[in-house]
Amino acid sequence: MHYQVDSWGYHMPARSIGSDPMERVVKLASESAVVIFSLSSCCMCHAVKRLFCGMGVNPTVYELDKDPRGTDMERTLMRLLGNSQAVPVVFIGGKLIGAMDRVMGSHINGTLVPLLKEAGALWL
Amino acid sequence: MNSPSTELPRSMAIYEQFHHISRWGDGFDSNNTGSSAIVPADVGLKNKAEYISCEQVEPSISDQETNKPTDKIRRRLAQNREAARKSRLRKKAYVQQLESSRLKLAQLEQELERARQQGIYISGASDTGCFGLPGTVNSGITAFEMEYAHWVEEQNRQICELRTALQAHVSDIELRILVESGLNHYCNLFRMKADAAKADVFYLISGIWRTSAERFFHWIGGFRPSEILNVVVLQIEPLTDQQHLEVCNLRQSSQQAEDALSQGVDKLQQSLAEGVASDLCSGNYKAQMVDAIDKLEALENFVNQADHLRQQTLQQMVRILTTRQAARGFLAMGEYFHRLRALSSLWAARPRESG
Numbered sequence: 148m149h150y151q152v153d154s155w156g157y158h159m160p161a162r163s164i165g166s167d168p169m170e171r172v173v174k175l176a177s178e179s180a181v182v183i184f185s186l187s188s189c190c191m192c193h194a195v196k197r198l199f200c201g202m203g204v205n206p207t208v209y210e211l212d213k214d215p216r217g218t219d220m221e222r223t224l225m226r227l228l229g230n231s232q233a234v235p236v237v238f239i240g241g242k243l244i245g246a247m248d249r250v251m252g253s254h255i256n257g258t259l260v261p262l263l264k265e266a267g268a269l270w271l
Numbered sequence: 272m273n274s275p276s277t278e279l280p281r282s283m284a285i286y287e288q289f290h291h292i293s294r295w296g297d298g299f300d301s302n303n304t305g306s307s308a309i310v311p312a313d314v315g316l317k318n319k320a321e322y323i324s325c326e327q328v329e330p331s332i333s334d335q336e337t338n339k340p341t342d343k344i345r346r347r348l349a350q351n352r353e354a355a356r357k358s359r360l361r362k363k364a365y366v367q368q369l370e371s372s373r374l375k376l377a378q379l380e381q382e383l384e385r386a387r388q389q390g391i392y393i394s395g396a397s398d399t400g401c402f403g404l405p406g407t408v409n410s411g412i413t414a415f416e417m418e419y420a421h422w423v424e425e426q427n428r429q430i431c432e433l434r435t436a437l438q439a440h441v442s443d444i445e446l447r448i449l450v451e452s453g454l455n456h457y458c459n460l461f462r463m464k465a466d467a468a469k470a471d472v473f474y475l476i477s478g479i480w481r482t483s484a485e486r487f488f489h490w491i492g493g494f495r496p497s498e499i500l501n502v503v504v505l506q507i508e509p510l511t512d513q514q515h516l517e518v519c520n521l522r523q524s525s526q527q528a529e530d531a532l533s534q535g536v537d538k539l540q541q542s543l544a545e546g547v548a549s550d551l552c553s554g555n556y557k558a559q560m561v562d563a564i565d566k567l568e569a570l571e572n573f574v575n576q577a578d579h580l581r582q583q584t585l586q587q588m589v590r591i592l593t594t595r596q597a598a599r600g601f602l603a604m605g606e607y608f609h610r611l612r613a614l615s616s617l618w619a620a621r622p623r624e625s626g
Contacts, residue, residue: 190542190569191576194535201527232572248579251531254524255583256590257517 168219172227177241179207180268184224184236186212191247192235198250202260204268206237240266411470418463419480422456423612429453430605433598446598450589453601457585461578464492472571482615485608491532491577496525496584499604503588506603507596517591525584532580536573542566 176182181199185192187210199206211217211234224233228246237244239262244250253259263269433449468475478489488498500522504510510518546562589597 188542190535190539191572193538194531194573194576197534198527198531201530247576251528251576251580252583254528255521255580255587257520257524257587259524 166216168216168223169227171216172220172223173241175209176238176243180240180266181206181263182238183208184220184234185210186234188212189234195235195237195247195250198254202263202269204263206268239263239268409471409474411467412474415463415467415470415474416480419460422460422463426456426605427609429456430602430609433602433605437595437598437602443594446594450594450597450601453598453605454585454589458582461582464578465575468492468571468574472567472574475574476570482612483618484611484615488611490529491536492574493577493581494608495529496581497522497529499607500525500584500588502607503600503603507592507599510596514591521584521587521591525580528580532573532577536570539566539569539573 172184181204183192183195183199183206185196185208196206196208211221214220221233224236225231227243228236230246232246236246237250242262244253244259244262250259253262260269264271429449429452433453436446436449464475472492474480475492478486478492481489485494488495500518504518504522543563543566546566547556547559549559550556588600592600
């Protein structure tokens, strides 16, 4: 059981912060400029990682199969995307960009690079 | 013996028939009542004289002489009738055999023609190990083949329409409609391919549905977007500086996306090879197969992403260019693929050196 953070005075079990998988996803996503949730066995995840590296961006990657709470987070991401596939999913500047098709689409229509620059992940 | 010509008219008619039969009978061995030759149904007799004397018996001309050999004649007649009946049955069986063989032949010819056009790709045939005749026909792929043939025809028609419209200097509004149709037509192709990928992704990946020259440039189930941009850009000059910049960015971003997808597919290949090749010496491979099937399903995802990239690139191209430039762009693209297809035909038909 976890508790909502209403007031700073409340004593909460150490486990409660981020034990809600959605909270954890959001927290991790906002900690770095570019965050990729991935599975180490997933080849499409490998492709999206290579895309960013090829652009000179250094993304923070979370391999959910190596994470103890990974399964819950996968489920959350599936719901978030409305998709049967949880990964790969990309956040830039804490904002959800989406799965591979969204990422590629935004790169092609020229909106990805400004977002990356805005998040400080890319310098001209 | 009375001459046949003096008989009653009925007998004359019969004689005509019999005269015809005697020609059939020329090659016969008179003892061989069971020959396999086709004998007309009505008359099975070989002996003229006996038949005519039979006629003489029936009208019961009171001629006592002809009553004596009646039993022998009757027996002979019965035997001949039996022989004729057996002959008819054999003929019927033979004809039925011919008919069904004819149908089978027509079917095989049709399949062969299809296979020839596809380069002997009959879905699953080589996979199931029975080469030559199809195992199961994949209806999703068959449907795609037909639709794609229509798609190419429509594409050719659209190219002609674009060329005519550009030469006739029609208004931008009319050109806009043609450009939208062109873009839509490609979107239809990607939709068709999504269904085909579900049916059999290997079919799309192999490129067997395209002509040989097109296949030379094949990349993850279709054309490479950056290559097409290179082809088109030369045809749509002059561009403004802003357009030049945007086109360069588009070329670069599609290139980067292509590289990313290629690396993903390479990783999939590597992963599949490692999985299939694990524990080769044990000879037991069930677990490996299950694992491999899961990996292969990821391939469908890659083909879909590649098509998505193709669509996005075309849409961005239309956004960057003016209507007239976009029309020239679609014309250039269509003509380019048309020439590759024509090249394939020429190549296939070229005269080879003999000996």
